[in-house]
Amino acid sequence: MKKMRIKPLAWAIAALAASGQLIAAEEESAKELSEMTVRQSRPSAVVHNPSPQAEVTGEQARNMNVVNTEDVVKYMPSLQIRKRYIGDRNAIIAARTTGTVQSARSLVYADGLLLSNLLGNSYAYPARWNLVGSEEIDTVNVLYGPFSALLPGNSAGATILMTTRRPEDVEAHARVQFFSQPYKLYGTDMTAYGHQEQASGGFRVGGLSVSLMANHLDSRGQPMSFAAATKATSGAGSVAYSGHTVDQDPSGGQRVIVGATNIDHTIQDVGKIRLAYDFAPETRLAFTFGEWHNNSTNRAESYLKDANGQTAYSATGTSAILVNGQRYTVAASTFAPNRSETVNRLFGLTFDSRLSNDWRLESAFSLYQTPTDSLRTAASPTLSNGTVALSDGTGWNNADLRLIWKPDGGKVGHTVTAGLHHDAYTYDYKKYNAGNWLSEDSKTALTDRNYGRTQTQAIYLQDEWKFAPRFTLTAGVRQEQWQASKGEIYTSALGQNNFREREESGTSPKLSLAWQATPDWMLRGSFGKAFRFPTVTELYQTEKTSTTTRISDPNLKPEQVFAKDLTAEGALGRGTLRFSLFEEIVHDALYSFTDYALTTRNQNIDKLRVRGAEVAYVAPEVLRGLDLTASMTYARSRVLENHLYPASVGKWVIRVPDWRASLLAVYRFNDQWTGMLGYKYSGKQYNNPDNSDEWANTYGGNSTFSTFDTKISYRFAKGMTAGFGIDNLTNEKYYAFHPYPQRTFHGEIRIDY
Template identity: 45%
Template sequence: MPRPQPFRPSPLAAALALVFVSCSSAAQAADGEQTLNTVTVSGGNTPLAVSASPNASQAQVTAAQIAQMNVVSTEDTLRYVPGLNVRQRYTGDRNAVISARTSVGSTPSASSLVYADGLLLANLLGNSYSYPPRWNMIAASEIESMDVLYGPFSALLPGNSAGATVFITTRRPEATELHVDALRTQQKFALYGTDSTYNTHQEQMSGAFRVGNLRVSLMANHLNAYGQPMSYATGAASTGSGSTAVSGFSRDAGTLNEGRWVWGGYGIDHSIQNTAKIRLDYDFSARTRASLTYAEFRNDSDSSAESYLRNADGSTYWGTVAGQRISTGTNQYVTVKAADFGHSMSATTNRLWGLGLNTQPSDELRIELVSSHYSTPQDTSRAATNGMLQGDSGAGTITYGDGTGWQNADLRAIWRGLTGHTLTGGYHVDQYSYSSLKYDTSAWRSDTTTRLSTQAEGKTRTDALYLQDAWKLAPAWTFTSGLRHEYWQTFEGYYYDRSLSSASKRFDDRDGHYTSPKATLAWQAHPDWLLKASLARAYRMPTVTELYATATSATGQKYIADADLKPEKILAAELAAEGAVGGGLLRVSLFQENKQDYILSQRNSITGITALSNVDKTRVQGAEVAWSGNDVGLRGLDLQGSITYAESEVVKDAARPEYEGRPLAIPRWRLAGFASYRASDAWSASLGARYSSRYTDLNPAFANYDLYGASSGFWVADARLSYRFAPKASASIGMNNIGAEKYYAYHPYPQRTLFAQVKWDY
């Protein structure tokens, strides 16, 4: 098969664009000035992917709701959305991944999508904690609304929408505005030998102005964040003698109920994050608008460690290069190495270019073009071989990920010119490029390298055509059918490992065609009640890092990619009823998701190796109830709440039959509730609560979930009080995790955190 060409839209896309633009010009010329004022594009910000969606389950977060929450980063705004969990381990965490009601584990980054004004923020280079959405490209103060769709029922979206799709819409300025925000947080954290306070501050400014038909929006954000230890140096005791001059161990039972000793915490992140963005919107006419976005996010991080061990003189013990046997009791010892106390640094620069065109040539036709380019011109990670013991000099590794990124484009149109039908169709193309080069170095904080250790690189590309028809069968009945056809390619895959020459190879290029039909039947059974039934096929393509990015972590854990992975084949179904109840809106949903060739990443507890493979069949089924209402029993009191129940299992796994019948890592129960009360124009308050049962593990020997190393259940509550002390100024205080709950997504989540915020809006 010939190697694919560099990223460019196909001739079909160019032809469609030419036809659409020609139609637009002709229609505007024919309509004249009078008709241009009847329908305006600039006032309608809702993306076509939302307005044309047949999805039965939807949720929305508004700017008014966001104003009542304790929000540092954009992902905080999703905290109370039904069926969702965002894995944010500390303020400033750059690995905040969405987990939806059918998503397996707490870090399935490739099973959900995030867009901002149509630009893709979801990082589909991989499917793990290392590939979260690029939340930093959006500030909470910019958001007008957030729409959440559940499931792969829209032909306009790829199979990555099987979990949830978040559409962020930002405000379009009509006049000059300015928003200034200063925030401080303080987390009190205690676990094992750590008992510390972590302070974070953020300064943010956003604003906009208009000159004629040109709107200019600006945003700048600075975050100086400190996090608690993310991981811990642990081990089981061995029989034998060891040194008795060191003390300070903690002890508990591990996830497999094994006794373990804890002697240090690492992954203590201090990051400096800076974001700058400019967006230009230009109205060529009342029917045609174009936008250009440029955003840059920079992060500098220092990840350090603390040792709980003390020498006899009280000084800190950092282990030894070869490892020292330290006594933990009579005839028992653990081996403590300097590498247990990891020290690393990273510096990244992320850039996003976005182009949008929205035009309405006639009352029946609307066209939307969105294209984006995301790149990392700098991505450097440094790690010391012997942790904190060696300080700022000595041997280590340097990993370069420069040039990794993605490009994509969507050209779509919606046409209402055929009586009883609303047609939506379009073309999509994307390309993902990955590159990682890891070098040994004699000076880990410098740019001096000695020899290449590992190298991984590769690309994927998807071209898709889709068509969807919403057919009004009768006044109360609508049947929406869709078809999405995708041509997927992976190419230029390469892996090199100096220590394992047998694993080093250049992989064969692969491609395939995949067709996904969709169908939704909607019945307006009563003016207040809408019933929907949906069925959809979808494919979640392997990401480029799942195919090629075999790697070894700083702690020596091996992660094995698989270049022969098949796409996940998804069959999703949902029954839903939505109607007015108790002065609010009630939604009841029954959902099921069957997967063939589910891509599973599983760590072998004996070898320490994590390998990817296709599991033959899995199933998830459940129910969700969500309700929201405004001015509920009291003017100014808004309430929302949800309950999600899910059951899951591995139906067939020929490679690991012992997993068959075992539940997947999906919480059985999730609950969320949020109440806000506007007592007056000056005072407002809110209270939120979240519950999740634990994420189970496929390993039947897994015994303990409510501790480090497991994904535990939790019950946490948050509160906020705000006061507007001047017409354009307000102050707020808040608290997250009021009860100081200790809970985990392998790593520990934040404990009780205080918030103080001052805002000024002009």
């Protein structure tokens, strides 16, 4: 067995957390520590959730370098957001037992409305973060694990609950940001830059409150991929080329990098309105409408130069590249540009009411539509023909209704929650050849068609019972019925395939026992079983392009998650320390991963296990003027059974690192100046199921990284603040298959009224 090693900075984080003990003598008498101190306005998913939890507020986020909304949670314990550049639409969540390829193992809500895109389970299906402006956030709560019957099995990783501010008077907020990233890698030497303008505000007239948000983002990213020439297996002859780079791929093989691809320029516009009416102090009806537009252009850059110094976009036949006696070819489609356009709309309705002293009602209904979703791709940089792919009509709807009963106003120690849930997802994808790739009107033959629907109905019951002064037992069960229908896959190579309707069901028991061991310390053990049913694209999305292949499986089984958590939480110095031991065993684990050959496969893995420990420390005033949030997580993951790929048995689960650590320190020098230092560490991990990608610190690998961020803010007038920050201060080059940003400079001006 290998000896565990903790990085020096991780030791420093633990030591800094423990240093709060030195201040304990200055504290007043110990306070009673409950399982979770909450505001009355928070939903029961937070209040009655027996999971480990963490929180960040909008005020705390203002001290960080926040451009996109997902930046708000980047220092939360165990979380890693796969955000590759500013404006990335594929920012999915990794938690303590999940990696950055399992988007369907997490949930994101805003004001009770689901923002998670559960159409798929890969990098292509992130939460719709854009529909929340970072300026309008009040609090963000993170729940770890599937220990509540109120949430579906997608909560196995993490559940993020965002709450936006409710205006009590007239208020307005505006922020202008600029950012710049000098970027160098292989033959690319460029500056990725952009700007963002956001305004939010609201007012109240009697019982009616109105909240508004508008955002405009114009961002250019660094290359997301680098083109590698293909080894030739036949033919003869070569031509002298320059500009390419020879290095090792993550598995140690020789490769020839010939250019940069997927260099994105995105323009995004968001508008949102939220109307809420208070019929009584604890009875509110709220309507939300949000619309998000994205227009994106992806270009490519060839490094190849021919003998005359001219840029070359292909090397085929007798013009192949010769490297160490091996011939390599490059297809013209490698450097083909593309453009995408999407329009996303969210309609949401929530109604919460205290019906009586004993009963409370919470409900949420949402509809998410994509009336426009197109991707146009050229056949090559020099040809006008190409393809047009359309996903118009894809979307989902959700409905949740729950009743909360506290007999005799809670005096008997019970809080019973009963609920109903419904969701339905529709995937509609068509791809055509086109005479002119820039025009949808020029589309000709249909080459690919993927269509399907899934839906889930659930009923659940949970009782939080305080059966003794220091003991609370939470027991629940969730019963789900899942259905997949109208599955259809057409490809020009395979022809038409239609699939039968399927039904599956699952029963998920939950149990948690909390013991208030001392006035300052609480100990809680939790167990939960959960089902994560296949998404519609895992079942019915099969497609081959010039560069990628997606392979679905209409017979996928639902994964079954068995999770355990033992948590101790209590006061330490001027802060709160939480220590958790966790284990997750997954049968028929659903994985959608992309290998180095850019083939995405959806499959069941027979049995996985992740065991680990997490420590988190939060101290609003660990020293005078200094706020500290620190965490460290260790996870030992293993594939226990996999009959589809025996070589993976005994190996690490892909994209689950052994160590994670984070640190956020905010220091208030005086009433005008505030400084921030942030730190993120991620340890060893693999992208290949057989763990053959040992050379991970290169493009295509999943590297260890250690990054620092900093920001200084100056309040130069009432309600007016300027800030300057740097992300990745040491200019670390690191990868999650794709390259992450290098050193990035931020500047902003904020006005609050």
